[in-house]
Structure formats: structure tokens, C-alpha cells
Amino acid sequence: MTEKQKMLAGKLYDPGEPELAKMRQIARQKTEKFNRTSHNESQKRVDIIKSLFGSTGQNIHIEPSFRCDYGRNIHVGENFYANFDCVILDVAEVRFGNNCLLAPQVGIYTATHPLLPHERNSGLELAKQITIGDNCWIGGHATINPGVQLGDNVVVASGAVVTKSFGDNVVIGGNPAKVIKELPINE
Template structure:
């Protein structure tokens, strides 16, 4: 099994593997170009994002500065908006639904490390996928940790640290995040 396959399967993998190093370099070069492209040149910015991500809807907009590990493991739906300073560590897949908004300085992290210090010091890493449903809004400086799934219509309060999964139609906040209130939709 390749190191990339191990990585995507959530198994221990070697991040110094040549294929993975080259993939990360490619993503960094693309995000560097994105972050240096004028906000007035929307077509070029959109083209760069569509080439970077694994899949996107038609309407996607990300403010600079944006950073990610691979890009190819990020899949977003229609009407995706990200404000300034977002970091997505897409070592495992990150799937985000339609009509989602991400506020400034949000971190979405699939990457993790072994808890055992000897194993951690070996340099091997792990990853757990993140899934965010449709119509979600992630507030400023929120952190979404590895392995989290959020249902549809979830609002994550600013500064929240999301360490576990939540179902649909809730506002969550705090550290660790908990349900603050239920959302009643008008439809």
C-alpha cells in the first residue's frame, strides 16, 4: 500500500514520502499564486481554486490568504465562500456541502499525530476526514478538529473548538463545543 493510500485510509503514513512531498509542494505553489493574484482577477482566482481542489461547485470564492496541505482532498459544493486567513489541513478528505460560509481565521484540521511519544517522534502521522453538511456557517477563529462531522444547517460560534460530531440544525460553541440552541428552519 502506498503512503498516500495509507494517509487517505487513516493509517499511519510517512509524510516524507516523495509523492506526498511533491503533492504538498504543488499545492503550496498554487496557493502562493492564488494569494498573489489580484482580487480584481476573479476568473484567474476561480480557475486556480478549481485546479487545486478535488471538486467544487460552480460558485466558489476564497479570500486570501488561504493555505492547505494538498488541495486535492478538499471537496466543496455550490456557493462556497471563505473569508481571510483560512487554513485547511486536508491530509484526509474534507467534504463541505452547498451554501457554506467560513469566517476569518478558521482552521479545519484533518491532520493528527500519535499520542504515544515514541511513535509520534518516529515522524509518522495520521489523519481523520472532516465532513460539513449543507448551509453551514463556521464563525471566526473556530477550529474543526480531525474526524468531525457536522450535519446540515449547523452554525459554529466564533472561537469554538469542535472536537466531536454534531447533527443538523444546531448552533454550537465553546471549548469544547456543545449545543447552544436548536435551529428551527422556516421551510
């Protein structure tokens, strides 16, 4: 397996491998260009994001500043919106369904490190995919940790730290996040 294949498979990989370093460099150049755009250059912003992400719906809007590791591992559905200062560490895939909204300063992190010091000190890393369903709203300063899956119609309260997966139709919040309220099922 290549280091990229290991990375995407959730196995320990070497982030210093030249292909991965080049991919990160390209993503940083595109995000730098995106973050320098003017508020009246909305089509230019869309074009940059569509060239950066793995896939998008037609309707996508992201406010600067935006940061990511690779970009190619981010997949968003229709009607995606991310407010100011969003960070998506897309070492593994990050998938959003349709109609997802991210408030300011949301952090979505697939990247992680070995727990044992001798493994962590080796410089090897790993990542776990994150999946967000349809009609989700993630509140300001919320953090989504590696490996989390959120179902459809999930609301994540501001400041929540989501460390585990949750099913459909819930409001979650706290640190670590837990179910605060169940939402009525759509009719």
C-alpha cells in the same frame, strides 16, 4: 498500500514519502500564486482554486490568504465562501456541502499525530476525514478538529473548538464546542 493510500485511509503513514512531498509542493505553489492575485482577478482566483481542489461547485469564492496541505483532498459544493486567512489541512478528505460559509481565520485540521511519544517521535502521522453538511456557517477563529462531522444547517460560533461531531440544525460554541441552541427544522 502506498503511503498516500495509508494517509487517505486514516492509517499511520510517512509524510516524507516523495509522492506526498511532491503533492504538497504543487499545492504550495498554487496557493502562493492564488495569494498573490489582485482583488480584481476574481476569475483567475477561481481557476486556481478549481485546479487545486478535488472538486467544486460552479460558484466558489475564497479570499486570500488561503493555505492547505494538498488541495486535492478538499471537495466543496455549490456557493462556497471562505473569508480571509483560512487554513484547511487536508491530509484526509475535507467535504463541504452546498451553501457553506467560513468566516475569517477558520482552521480545519484533518492532520493529527499519535498520542504515545515513541510513536509520535517516529515521524509517522495520521489523519481523520472531516465532513460539513449543507447550509453551514463557521464563525471567525473557529477550529474544526480531525474526524468531525457536522450535519446540515449547523452554525459554529466564533472561537469555537469543535472536537466531536454534531447533527443537523444546531448552533454550537465554546471550547470544547457544545450545543448552544437548536434551530427550527426547515419546513
